[in-house]
Amino acid sequence: MTLPSQRLGRAFAVSTQQSLRPACPVAGGHLQPEYDAVVIGAGHNGLIAAAYLQKLGVNTAVLERRHVIGGAAVTEELIPGFKFSRASYLLSLLRPQIYKDLELKKHGLKVYFRNLYSFTPMLEEGIRDKPPRSLLLGTDMAETQKQIAQFSPKDAQAFPKYEKFMNRLASAIDPLLDATPVDMTVFQHGSLHQRLRALFTFKPLLQAGLILGAQLPQYYQVITGPITKVLDEWFESEPLKATLATDAVIGAMTSPHTPGSGYVLLHHVMGGLEGKKGAWGYVEGGMGALSHAIAKAAAAHGANIFTEKPVDKVQVNSNGQVQGVVLKDGTEVRSKLVLSNASPQITFLKLVPQEWLPEEFFKRISQLDTQSPVTKINVAVDKLPNFLAVPNSTSGQPLPHHQCSIHLNCEDTQVLHQAFEDATKGIPSHRPMIELCIPSSLDPTLAPPGCHVISLFTQYTPYTMTGGKVWDEQERNAYADRVFDCIEAYAPGFKKSVIGRDILTPPDLERVFGLPGGNIFHGAMSLDQLYFARPLPSHSNYHSPVRGLYLCGSGAHPGGGVMGAAGRNAAKVAFEDFKSINPSLITEHPGHCSWPAF
Numbered sequence: 365m366t367l368p369s370q371r372l373g374r375a376f377a378v379s380t381q382q383s384l385r386p387a388c389p390v391a392g393g394h395l396q397p398e399y400d401a402v403v404i405g406a407g408h409n410g411l412i413a414a415a416y417l418q419k420l421g422v423n424t425a426v427l428e429r430r431h432v433i434g435g436a437a438v439t440e441e442l443i444p445g446f447k448f449s450r451a452s453y454l455l456s457l458l459r460p461q462i463y464k465d466l467e468l469k470k471h472g473l474k475v476y477f478r479n480l481y482s483f484t485p486m487l488e489e490g491i492r493d494k495p496p497r498s499l500l501l502g503t504d505m506a507e508t509q510k511q512i513a514q515f516s517p518k519d520a521q522a523f524p525k526y527e528k529f530m531n532r533l534a535s536a537i538d539p540l541l542d543a544t545p546v547d548m549t550v551f552q553h554g555s556l557h558q559r560l561r562a563l564f565t566f567k568p569l570l571q572a573g574l575i576l577g578a579q580l581p582q583y584y585q586v587i588t589g590p591i592t593k594v595l596d597e598w599f600e601s602e603p604l605k606a607t608l609a610t611d612a613v614i615g616a617m618t619s620p621h622t623p624g625s626g627y628v629l630l631h632h633v634m635g636g637l638e639g640k641k642g643a644w645g646y647v648e649g650g651m652g653a654l655s656h657a658i659a660k661a662a663a664a665h666g667a668n669i670f671t672e673k674p675v676d677k678v679q680v681n682s683n684g685q686v687q688g689v690v691l692k693d694g695t696e697v698r699s700k701l702v703l704s705n706a707s708p709q710i711t712f713l714k715l716v717p718q719e720w721l722p723e724e725f726f727k728r729i730s731q732l733d734t735q736s737p738v739t740k741i742n743v744a745v746d747k748l749p750n751f752l753a754v755p756n757s758t759s760g761q762p763l764p765h766h767q768c769s770i771h772l773n774c775e776d777t778q779v780l781h782q783a784f785e786d787a788t789k790g791i792p793s794h795r796p797m798i799e800l801c802i803p804s805s806l807d808p809t810l811a812p813p814g815c816h817v818i819s820l821f822t823q824y825t826p827y828t829m830t831g832g833k834v835w836d837e838q839e840r841n842a843y844a845d846r847v848f849d850c851i852e853a854y855a856p857g858f859k860k861s862v863i864g865r866d867i868l869t870p871p872d873l874e875r876v877f878g879l880p881g882g883n884i885f886h887g888a889m890s891l892d893q894l895y896f897a898r899p900l901p902s903h904s905n906y907h908s909p910v911r912g913l914y915l916c917g918s919g920a921h922p923g924g925g926v927m928g929a930a931g932r933n934a935a936k937v938a939f940e941d942f943k944s945i946n947p948s949l950i951t952e953h954p955g956h957c958s959w960p961a962f
Contacts, residue, residue, distance in 0.1 A: 393668055395670055397696070399424060400424065402424070402427060403702075404702065405426075405705030405706050406655070407917060408928055409705050409917045411433065412658055422938075422939060422942055427675055429675070429878070430671065433659055437452045437654055437655045438650075439653060445815070447810045448650065448817055450868070455644070455646070455647050456643060457925040459927060460639070462928045466658060468657045472656065473653065474648040474649075475638070478643075478644055479767075480500060480501070483769070484771040485498040495752055497753065498765070499515065503643070516601035538634060539571045541929045543567075544905050544906065545896050546565045546896065547904070587627045587891070591613075591626050592605070592621050603774075611633060612626060616889060616890075617787070618784070620777045621781055654926070658928075677715055678711075678913060684910060702912060703916040703934055704913065706878055706917060707880045708886065713730060716910060716913070721910075734880040737784070738822070739843060739844075744862070746814065746861050747815075747857075748816055749800070749858050768801075771799060773796060792824070797822065797823050800851065804817050820851075822847055827870040835871050885925070886924060887918075898920060899919050914938050915930075
């Protein structure tokens with residue numbers, strides 16, 4: 365973390381990390397030598413898997429490497445009084461059934477909805493003493509159309525039709541998220557009973573086809589084509605196209621011109637909150653409060669959650685069946701099931717003994733695309749950014765645009781493409797794409813009065829830089845200074861307002877959160893690494909080559925984002941296997957969970 369010495373002093377900078385280690389309210393207790401199931405990692409997917417398993421009577425322990433739970437959905441007080449959603453920072457994709465099943469509101473989850481969700485200021489001279497233009501998008505369609513009409517009346521008329529078109533595709537894909545992908549290997553090698561049972565897994569695919577109907581070819585183009593091609597067919601104004609394109613490339617080492625970028629956009633528009641389709645919001649207390657609510661739900665049913673318990677190895681018996689884990693300190697924890705919330709790379713390349721993995725499987729896991737363009741910068745400021753396009757009020761209170769995702773250097777899709785091109789040459793973008801969020805504009809619990817926390821999700825920054833450069837303190841600060849210079853151009857005075865900053869480059873995201881290559885999705889969300897093929901075509905159903913070992917994190921279907929579907933789906937698969945050897949569970953815990961029909 366970088367703390368400007370003139371503002372905070374050297375002593376404070378040295379002591380911050382040691383003094384601010386928040387305790388997990390549900391972690392602790394005594395680690396037992398044996399459980400029915402062990403979950404590696406207390407990310408949101410791991411916690412969700414544990415909650416469902418424990419609810420169904422499977423005695424479960426969660427073992428977390430760090431001192432806090434949540435994985436990338438975590439809140440950390442890096443500066444006294446300033447609480448940061450250090451990695452993930454917005455909520456929308458969490459599956460509605462998880463809200464209901466785990467009673468997350470009862471366990472303390474509170475979300476601030478954003479009625480306005482996107483603000484793109486222009487970097488231009490004002491006309492006739494008017495401020496520069498800006499594009500403000502929100503849930504009020506009439507107002508959104510007025511905003512778009514500044515740039516193109518034609519686009520303003522087209523926008524509701526575009527929204528309807530995309531929402532239909534999102535509705536078609538929705539059933540696939542809560543279902544285990546079709547296992548094609550069963551039809552080749554499975555028994556008759558297994559093949560008949562696998563036929564039911566086609567149901568979500570058939571549902572999707574029925575929803576899309578005769579327009580399936582057009583939707584196929586959206587999923588497989590470059591997002592620029594899709595948007596060019598709908599719109600003419602670059603500010604609107606570039607703003608929409610940010611959702612197609614965010615978190616991905618892709619350009620708006622890259623084929624398949626349309627699916628990433630879809631992945632970010634198919635969410636909702638508490639029945640409000642497409643809604644995004646800030647979690648009160650930061651994203652860690654969501655993880656704590658899930659943990660409380662798991663603990664309420666009897667799950668055990670432990671922090672600072674790094675797993676060193678998955679234990680496998682002579683029959684190729686998992687039998688537990690070994691911690692870094694040598695402690696053995698036996699279990700019949702192990703669910704790994706870690707990435708496929710950590711799970712299979714580091715934790716599982718290599719002799720239990722087929723050579724081809726090991727090779728293909730090591731070849732997964734994990735490129736990441738992301739550098740996350742968390743900033744504490746003593747006042748709100750004052751944008752030239754929409755100046756602050758004299759009171760200094762947040763205005764509607766402050767609650768949005770604020771897109772900077774996003775006036776034109778070509779600017780985004782050039783930022784990507786820089787990274788492909790091994791250099792950080794000269795004009796990085798910046799998504800700036802101010803959660804404290806709605807949530808007063810995150811910062812002292814008058815102050816704010818700012819999340820800067822920036823790209824493109826390569827994991828490995830050209831010329832032998834490494835992401836040391838000097839390079840981190842040089843890039844962060846470049847980002848701050850960009851913000852200063854839109855909001856003069858921003859740099860003077862900074863109290864401290866936390867810079868997480870791709871190697872930092874990998875080191876701190878275990879994200880392979882710094883990839884927030886545990887692997888690229890490209891078409892060759894989705895659905896049937898996530899993480900690999902032969903193992904897209906949460907099983908692994910080791911019996912009793914399952915993937916339950918973002919590296920499994922349906923992928924990244926704070927969605928929880930991978931954790932819930934994996935728990936379902938693991939429970940089905942577990943109850944086959946423990947039939948008493950069927951009568952002891954009937955109907956506790958509403959699993960999707962298979």
